[in-house]
Amino acid sequence: MLKKILVANRGEIAVRVMRACREMEIPCAAIYSEADKDALFVKYADEAYCIGPARASQSYLNIEKVIRTAVESGADAIHPGYGFLAENPDFAAAAETAGIKFIGPSSRVLALMGDKVAARHVMAKAGVPVVPGTDECVTDPDRALKEASGLGYPVIIKPSGGGGGIGMTVVSDEKGIMQALEDTQSIAANTFGIRDVYIEKYLQNPRHIEFQILADSHGNAIHLGERECSVQRRHQKLIEESPSPVVTPRQRNKMGDLAARAIRSAGYEGAGTVEFLYSEGRFYFLEVNARIQVEHPVTEMVTGVDIVKEQIRIASGLPLSVSQQKVRMHGSAIECRINAEDPLNDFAPTPGRLIGYHSPGGSGIRVDSGVYTGYIVPPYYDPIISKLIAWGKDRNEAITRMGRALYEYVIVGFRTNIPFHKAVMENQRFIKGEIGTHFIEEETGLLDDIRAIIEQGQTLADRLPFKSAQKARVAAIAASAVLTRMYHQQRIRQQT
Ligand code: MV4
Numbered sequence: 001m002l003k004k005i006l007v008a009n010r011g012e013i014a015v016r017v018m019r020a021c022r023e024m025e026i027p028c029a030a031i032y033s034e035a036d037k038d039a040l041f042v043k044y045a046d047e048a049y050c051i052g053p054a055r056a057s058q059s060y061l062n063i064e065k066v067i068r069t070a071v072e073s074g075a076d077a078i079h080p081g082y083g084f085l086a087e088n089p090d091f092a093a094a095a096e097t098a099g100i101k102f103i104g105p106s107s108r109v110l111a112l113m114g115d116k117v118a119a120r121h122v123m124a125k126a127g128v129p130v131v132p133g134t135d136e137c138v139t140d141p142d143r144a145l146k147e148a149s150g151l152g153y154p155v156i157i158k159p160s161g162g163g164g165g166i167g168m169t170v171v172s173d174e175k176g177i178m179q180a181l182e183d184t185q186s187i188a189a190n191t192f193g194i195r196d197v198y199i200e201k202y203l204q205n206p207r208h209i210e211f212q213i214l215a216d217s218h219g220n221a222i223h224l225g226e227r228e229c230s231v232q233r234r235h236q237k238l239i240e241e242s243p244s245p246v247v248t249p250r251q252r253n254k255m256g257d258l259a260a261r262a263i264r265s266a267g268y269e270g271a272g273t274v275e276f277l278y279s280e281g282r283f284y285f286l287e288v289n290a291r292i293q294v295e296h297p298v299t300e301m302v303t304g305v306d307i308v309k310e311q312i313r314i315a316s317g318l319p320l321s322v323s324q325q326k327v328r329m330h331g332s333a334i335e336c337r338i339n340a341e342d343p344l345n346d347f348a349p350t351p352g353r354l355i356g357y358h359s360p361g362g363s364g365i366r367v368d369s370g371v372y373t374g375y376i377v378p379p380y381y382d383p384i385i386s387k388l389i390a391w392g393k394d395r396n397e398a399i400t401r402m403g404r405a406l407y408e409y410v411i412v413g414f415r416t417n418i419p420f421h422k423a424v425m426e427n428q429r430f431i432k433g434e435i436g437t438h439f440i441e442e443e444t445g446l447l448d449d450i451r452a453i454i455e456q457g458q459t460l461a462d463r464l465p466f467k468s469a470q471k472a473r474v475a476a477i478a479a480s481a482v483l484t485r486m487y488h489q490q491r492i493r494q495q496t
Contacts, residue, residue, distance in 0.1 A: 001316045002026055002077040002101065006070040007045070009081025010060065012370035012386055013292070014041035017079045020308040029073045031066060033059035035378040040370050049073065054380045060084045067094050077101040077315055079308075083382070086291040087114060103315040104270045105290050112266060113288040117160045117198050123274075123285045126262035131277065131284040133200030144181050145174055147199050154202040157184040161194030163287050165235035170202050203284065205436040206277035208232070209244050210289075211259045212299045212307070213272045216314045221264035222324040223256030224303045227295055230435040231424065233347065238417070238440075239424060240295035241334040242302050245395060245433030246278070252329075255283050260324075263288070271296075271311050294337065294387070297368060301333035301391040332395040334402050336421040338409070339383040343420040343450050351379040356412030360405035364391040364398070377414070385416070395433065399425055423449035 005021050006029045007014045014030060018041065021028040030045035035054035042048045049069045052059035059065070061084055070078050078095050080086040080103065093107035104110070113119050117137055124130045132151055137160050138144045148155045154172045157180050162168075167187035169180040181197070189195040208229045215221040228244035229237045243252070259274035273289040296307045305322055313321060341347045357373040369386035371377065377385060390405055392398035403425040406418055423446050424430050429439070440446065 001318070002312060004029065004073070004075045005077045005079050005103070005312070006031065006066075006073055006075035006100075007041070007079050007081065008060070008066050008070075009079070009084060009086075010036055010039065010041060010370070010381065012368050012384065013081040013294070015044055015370055016368050017081060017292075017308055018044050020306060020312060023306075024309060024312060026312070029070075029075055031060075031069055033380075035380050038375065040372055040375065047073065054378065056084065056381065063088070063091050063094050066091070067098050067100070070095070070100050071098055075100065077103055077312075079103045079311070080291065082291050082294055087289075089114065101315050103311050105268050105272070109266060109268050110290055113268075113272075113290045114163075115160060116158065116163060116287055117196065119288050120198075120285065122266045123262050123288075126258070126265045128258050128262050128274075128285045129283055131200045131203065131286065134198045137196035137198050138181070139185075139196075141178050141181055144177050144199060148177055149174065151199065151201045154204075156200050156202040157181060157197050158200065159184060159188030159192055159194070160196035160198055161188060161192035163289075167191055203277050203279045205438050206279040206284075207244070207246065207436055208237075208275070209247065209278045209283070210273045210275045211256050212296065213260050213263050213268075213274060214305075214307070214310050214314070214320055215260070215264055215268045215270065215272070216320045217269055217317055218319045219264065220320050220323075221260040221268070222320060222322070222327060223260045224299045224305055224307070224327060225252055225256060225329050227298055228435070229295060230437050231430070231439050232437060233440050237295065238337055238339075239334065239421070240298055241332065241395070241398070242298040243329055243332065244278075245435075251283075257324075270314055271307050294384070295335055297366060297387060297389045298333040298335045301366065301389055302329045302331055303327055304330070331391055331393045332398040333389060333391045334395075334398045335387050335389045336402060336406065337384055337417075338386045338388055338411075338421075339417045340377045340385050340414055341383045341417050342415040343417050344415075344447070344454065347417065349379065349383045350414040350416070351377040351383070352414040353377075354411065354413045356410060358408070358410040359386070360388065360408035362401075362405070362408075364401050365389070365405050366391070385411075388421075396431075399431060419450045419453040420446070422453050 004027045007017050018028045027046045030042050030048040031051045032042045033054050051065045085091040089107040089111040092102040092110050095102040120130050134147050157169045159167045169184045171180045184197045185195050209226050211226050212224040226244050227240050227242045229240045231239035275286040276283040340350045342350050353376045359367045366389040371385045390398050390402035392401050406422045
């Protein structure tokens with residue numbers, strides 16, 4: 001087993017990884033920027049090293065500094081979390097060179113999966129259905145026109161070096177091709193340093209469904225079912241769930257097995273996600289995410305498998321602790337990402353001091369948080385402060401629990417997106433599972449619901465008198481607990 005793990009990340013995911021280390025009795029080290037000196041993950045770690053200024057390029061993204069700190073700390077492994085350097089082949093290679101185990105796929109496989117055109121090849125060759133599109137990158141405008149008319153409009157032009165939606169251009173007819181090709185190429189070159197783009201048939205309003213995979217160094221590769229992540233805004237997921245309300249057990253087994261097999265054929269090692277678009281009953285491969293993902297807890301809640309512990313086992317050279325036959329999905333889980341952002345101000349970030357904090361609990365509730373009362377959320381990084389996960393015996397119970405827990409959650413000091421989540425948990429389309437990637441923009445009533453929830457003392461009283469009155473009471477109890485404590489502390493301070 002690994003002897004000491006350096007966690008090369010911050011916030012809630014750093015805490016999440018260190019929790020797995022504690023349970024496995026593996027010492028853990030944190031690295032942090034000057035902006036994070038008071039952060040929860042720094043306090044939680046066995047040891048912590050400041051590696052530079054707030055700006056990520058000078059701290060969390062500085063490969064040389066991170067590796068040097070890992071070596072000096074005596075760590076024999078690095079867990080990269082998500083974002084930052086998690087899928088950077090140069091980082092994995094630098095770790096390998098320094099004799100430190102990178103907890104994730106090899107540098108070679110990271111490079112392969114980072115090349116979206118190459119990843120499409122790998123998947124198609126393994127029999128995974130991919131979105132109809134070009135099997136090479138396209139540079140010549142005439143070639144682009146020919147390919148696009150073969151696919152039929154609309155088409156979408158994507159950077160091969162990218163992912164996550166950045167720089168993608170939808171083209172509705174041949175008149176737009178030339179401009180879109182140029183635009184996407186220049187964005188691709190500027191953002192990813194690779195000018196290559198490819199063309200796919202554009203699917204109008206698909207669902208986003210992804211499979212969680214685990215692959216060890218002994219040739220075992222399994223899947224842990226799917227997550228549906230259609231509730232998103234500008235490529236930022238806000239709500240994820242498992243299982244998807246539309247995937248049948250047969251489809252799950254078939255697509256999960258295909259995805260696991262495909263990943264194994266590429267020599268993949270570790271936890272990974274195979275992303276699909278789902279439209280009219282069919283799956284179309286999009287890309288592979290070669291990291292632990294933000295939304296992994298919903299899969300943990302329905303399968304009982306601790307994905308981070310499996311990552312650590314795999315990196316230690318041990319076999320997976322569970323076989324495909326033993327994986328069972330039980331019930332339903334939903335995750336709401338709790339962000340310091342204002343849903344009434346175009347979801348603009350609202351960093352600041354958390355003067356009051358009360359987190360929900362009770363049956364079926366899990367909170368993965370990176371904050372505490374008094375903590376100041378810095379403005380330099382992603383606004384995610386915690387994740388609220390609700391499990392139920394079925395989707396309805398999970399939604400009801402999530403709604404209840406959201407009303408217990410008290411965050412005083414800055415606006416959060418909690419009112420947005422409260423509105424979605426009462427949205428009829430969401431409740432019916434009728435969601436696609438355009439859900440938020442289509443549900444134009446959500447903003448009014450959010451306004452009502454915020455302005456009417458956290459209730460939708462006019463519309464839902466009984467339910468909301470109950471919820472408001474729950475919130476009041478939770479809030480008073482927090483505020484009473486703050487009041488007493490202030491009195492103690494005044495007396496001393
Ligand atoms: C697409 C698509 C429709 N058709 N590709 C955006 C993120 C990246 N992972 C892939 N994305 C898309 N690719 C084809 N051929 C629509 C999207 C898309 C999307 C995908 C998943 C989740 C949210 C999305 C929001 C807008 C567009």
